[in-house]
Amino acid sequence: METMSAFRAFRVHQDEGGFSAGIDVLQLSELPDSDVDIEVYYSSVNYKDGLASTPKGKVVTSYPRILGIDLAGKVIASRCREFQPGDEVLCTGYGLGVSHDGGYAEIARVPADWLVKLPEGLSLRDSMALGTAGFTAALSVDRLLLNELRPSDGPVLVRGATGGVGSVAVNILSRLGFEVVAATGKPEAEAALRSWGAADVISREAAAEGIKGALGRTRWAAVVDPVGGAGLGEILKAVKYGGSVALSGLTGGGAFEASVFPFILRGVNLLGIDSVYCPQAKRLELWERLGADWRPDQVLQDGVKEYGLEQLEDALSVVLDGKVLGRQVVALKTSN
Numbered sequence: 484m485e486t487m488s489a490f491r492a493f494r495v496h497q498d499e500g501g502f503s504a505g506i507d508v509l510q511l512s513e514l515p516d517s518d519v520d521i522e523v524y525y526s527s528v529n530y531k532d533g534l535a536s537t538p539k540g541k542v543v544t545s546y547p548r549i550l551g552i553d554l555a556g557k558v559i560a561s562r563c564r565e566f567q568p569g570d571e572v573l574c575t576g577y578g579l580g581v582s583h584d585g586g587y588a589e590i591a592r593v594p595a596d597w598l599v600k601l602p603e604g605l606s607l608r609d610s611m612a613l614g615t616a617g618f619t620a621a622l623s624v625d626r627l628l629l630n631e632l633r634p635s636d637g638p639v640l641v642r643g644a645t646g647g648v649g650s651v652a653v654n655i656l657s658r659l660g661f662e663v664v665a666a667t668g669k670p671e672a673e674a675a676l677r678s679w680g681a682a683d684v685i686s687r688e689a690a691a692e693g694i695k696g697a698l699g700r701t702r703w704a705a706v707v708d709p710v711g712g713a714g715l716g717e718i719l720k721a722v723k724y725g726g727s728v729a730l731s732g733l734t735g736g737g738a739f740e741a742s743v744f745p746f747i748l749r750g751v752n753l754l755g756i757d758s759v760y761c762p763q764a765k766r767l768e769l770w771e772r773l774g775a776d777w778r779p780d781q782v783l784q785d786g787v788k789e790y791g792l793e794q795l796e797d798a799l800s801v802v803l804d805g806k807v808l809g810r811q812v813v814a815l816k817t818s819n
């Protein structure tokens with residue numbers, strides 16, 4: 484395999500000249516020291532990438548930084564035994580695109596223990612069509628199942644349903660036989676949400692409507708929540724006895740008010756979901772499932788938009804404006 488010495492990457496800078504972002508041409512010697520060199524075929528665009536591309540995003544820890552919290556590609560050089568040139572791998576989270584150069588680059592260099600071998604049932608493109616958002620949806624579903632959620636328990640609410648975490652969660656849950664209610668701020672996306680497996684589609688406001696008092700009518704057996712914000716406090720009042728909320732995100736805000744009553748009178752569980760430092764054994768297990776019995780076929784088929792490195796800024800604006808419908812992948816290899 485011929486290794487290129489100069490390669491393109493989307494980097495952010497913060498220096499005397501202020502904040503800037505764009506495509507730079509770099510040399511291999513400018514990458515951080517690490518175990519495995521990867522020719523990146525695909526990356527993806529997550530909400531966190533959008534924040535990282537702004538001066539006040541509070542995501543990037545030092546500059547300059549190649550962005551991209553996800554990548555998938557082929558190993559081109561390895562200084563460890565577990566990976567060999569030609570291996571197809573993916574990487575999500577850890578310091579990627581935050582404190583370590585990330586996936587918006589034709590070449591990346593990462594620690595071996597951040598890597599996952601591409602699972603059966605997913606192409607490199609599929610794995611990035613899922614990316615951190617899809618993996619977080621899988622983690623959310625996994626935690627709900629570990630907390631004994633069963634299809635017979637009743638409807639499961641998915642908030643931010645047109646987004647990355649939401650769309651994949653809708654698809655996985657419906658594949659597993661759950662009645663999924665999708666909450667969205669985009670009424671025009673109803674047909675897409677139904678095609679991904681939603682049995683019903685409601686507005687953001689209807690999902691999070693204010694309830695007087697500490698408890699309300701029980702509506703949800705469980706909730707997948709990448710939105711958070713004030714609405715979460717209302718939703719907790721409507722979770723059924725013993726039900727769970729898998730909380731992963733904050734597109735609706737970082738704070739909410741709640742009382743102890745859903746927890747002490749209905750045994751409701753609030754489950755925190757973190758994909759970034761998820762232990763490797765769980766990563767491998769869930770990536771296998773995403774390529775097999777949990778594979779979200781409908782989102783992978785119709786819910787993915789592809790961008791080249793040159794159009795990355797458009798894709799980052801879509802995510803920052805809350806206009807995502809499904810997932811956005813970035814093709815690196817084909818944009819040469």
Ligand SMILES: NC(=O)c1ccc[n+]([C@@H]2O[C@H](COP(=O)([O-])OP(=O)(O)OC[C@H]3O[C@@H](n4cnc5c(N)ncnc54)[C@H](OP(=O)(O)O)[C@@H]3O)[C@@H](O)[C@H]2O)c1
Nearest residue numbers: 530643644645646647648667668709732733734735758805
């Ligand atoms: N904990 C973790 O490890 C982890 C991993 C991945 C993501 N996250 C977090 O999860 C969230 C979603 O990530 P993502 O990549 O799925 O983002 P995304 O693709 O941009 O989707 C976010 C969705 O949230 C909804 N939304 C946007 N603005 C909103 C607002 N003001 N109020 C209510 N809903 C709003 C929209 O869906 P509708 O229009 O359909 O309502 C939007 O499509 C982010 O906060 C992200 O940081 C956390």
